[in-house]
Amino acid sequence: MNSKLSKRTKLLDQGVYLLMNQGYHATGINEIVNAVQVPKGSFYSYFGSKEEFAAESINHYIEPFIQLLTRHLQHSQADPLTALKNYYAELIVAVEKNGYKGGCLLGNLMGEIGDTSELCNQALKSAVERYKALQYKALLQAQKQGTVRNDRSAEIMANLLVNNWQGALLRMKIEQSVQPLHEFCDTLLNDYFVA
Amino acid sequence: MNSKLSKRTKLLDQGVYLLMNQGYHATGINEIVNAVQVPKGSFYSYFGSKEEFAAESINHYIEPFIQLLTRHLQHSQADPLTALKNYYAELIVAVEKNGYKGGCLLGNLMGEIGDTSELCNQALKSAVERYKALQYKALLQAQKQGTVRNDRSAEIMANLLVNNWQGALLRMKIEQSVQPLHEFCDTLLNDYFVA
DNA sequence: ACAAAATATACGACCGGTCGTTTATTTTGT
DNA sequence: ACAAAATAAACGACCGGTCGTATATTTTGT
Incomplete structure (x- = not known):
């Protein structure tokens, strides 16, 4: 049976x-197991501790994003820059539907706990x-295609993307706006990256 | 007496x-009052609740940063862009001394709790x-002085500064590096903003 | 000026409740 | 009948917040 x-x-x-939506310390095991109708005792047969569970949740969380982005990059006939734009546009729509709640599990x-839990830090x-x-x-x-400027390293621009997105999500969270x-x-x- | x-x-x-360093939900009132040798009962004569205390802490936190930045901008003979560079350089040195701990209270x-506590959201x-x-x-x-490019709005660049800094602090936190x-x-x- | 009464402040034991985790019991499968 | 998995109950610790009391201060009466 796959129920397990x-x-x-x-x-x-x-x-x-x-x-x-609530963070690590504000979320209790009870709340989790009650929501999915699993006995509390069973939780500790699946996961060694709350910390391990959180670390696994981190991986469980990022997977769909990686797959969605991969899909945009592979199955799209557009250039990679356009694919990135489309991907982020889709993210924004999704977050807007959600009522600006939560933001990003990774950022949060x-x-x-990014520097207090070793397990989660690794994840x-x-x-x-x-x-x-x-x-x-x-x-x-x-x-290489010439759609993104060549005089700045892709590494730096990737960091800009990641870091700025996290910061923008924080601003969204307190301002309750996707602006x-x-x-x-x-x-x-649409500006800094364009060739 | 000023002891109060x-x-x-x-x-x-x-x-x-x-x-x-620990976040909102991981920090208890007991921990705070014990550290400064104040009876727990007194805490609630100073502050109405933990939430109010956190909101006041936010204001208490940001004040020195605003004053430091203001000092750099006013008492410096350098142009504003250089003043900003000096300010951030000083921040980085401070954070490096601290062992990359904590990051920024605002960002954290x-x-x-940016979208769960109304009081803190306002603060x-x-x-x-x-x-x-x-x-x-x-x-x-x-x-106006010509040291920063004019073809992008100062508003957008200010947002870039704030958001990117927050994102960079998160990266610092998990990578334990000021890079x-x-x-x-x-x-x-030193790049995007320069005229 | 001074003792007594009234008021304000300081304080820590204690509240109900929840935390993450463990353990003893029941249920299940063979 | 028995080992293994599932589960409910219980654990001690701690949470944010309260409340009665002890102490300090001020006000009052003479």
């Missing part, structure tokens, strides 16, 4: 949702690195 | 320190706005 594995996945899904947990570093590497490759490819996210696109993807 | 007021200030000092609390918005306005004015002035902060200076202040 699916319960594990449900826990992670709910964990991602709650951890993103980086700020809250965060790995997730950010994978996510960044994907955008780095896209920028590098776009540079910072649109400005992010206009300033970087 | 100084105790209040000590509580806020300690609050800033603990809230920045924006991520953790965060106000603090960020004041801080941003200062840099906006500096950029505007630098534009993202230096890259921030090189990319924006």
Whole structure:
């Protein structure tokens, strides 16, 4: 039966949702297991601790984003820069539907426990690195195509993308507006990066 | 006697320190009052609640930064752009001494409780706005002097500064390195902004 | 001026509740 | 019947916040 594995996945899904919207310390195991109708005792058969669970949630969270971005980059007939624009446009629409809630699990947990939980620190570093590497490759490819400027390294621009997006999400969160996210696109993807 | 007021200030000092390094939900009232040798009961004569205390801590936190930046902008004989560079260079040195710990209280609390605590949301918005306005004015002035490019609005560049700095601090936190902060200076202040 | 009464402040034990985790029991599969 | 997995109950610790009391200060009466 897949109910065991699916319960594990449900826990992670709910964990991602709650951890993103409430943070690590404000989210209790009870809240998670109650939401997905799993006995509290079972939680500790799936995960060794709350900290391990959070680290796994981080990986569980980033996967869909990596796949979505990969899809945009591969299955699109557009150049990589346009693919990046489309990807971020899709993200903004999604976040807008969500009522500007939560932001990014990676950013939130980086700020809250990024330097206090070794396990989560590792998971965060790995997730950010994978996510960044994907955008780095896209920028590098776009540079070769001539759609992105060549006089700045793709590495630096990838960092700009990642860091600015995180900052823009924080601004969105307190201002309850997607305006910072649109400005992010206009300033970087539609201006600074263009060849 | 100023012992009453100084105790209040000590509580806020300690609050800033603990809230920045551990976050809101991981920091208890007991931890704060024990650290500054103030009875727990007294805490609630100074502050109405933990939430109010955090909101006051936010204002208490940002003030020195605003004053330091103002000093750099006013008492410096350098142009505003150079003043900004000097200011951020000083910040980086300070953060390096601290062992990359904590990051920025504003950024951390924006991520953790920026959309769940109304009181803190207000305090965060106000603090960020004041801080941003200062840099906006500096950029505007630098534009008039011709040291900063005129074909991009100072508003957008100020947002870039604020947002990118927050993102860079998150990266610093998980990578335990000031490299993202230096890259921030090189990319924006020493490149994108220059006329 | 001074003792007594009234008021304000300081304080820590304590509240109900929740935390993350462990353990003992029940249920399940064979 | 029995080992293994699932689960409910219980654990001590700690949470934010309160409240009765002890101490200090001020006001009053003479």
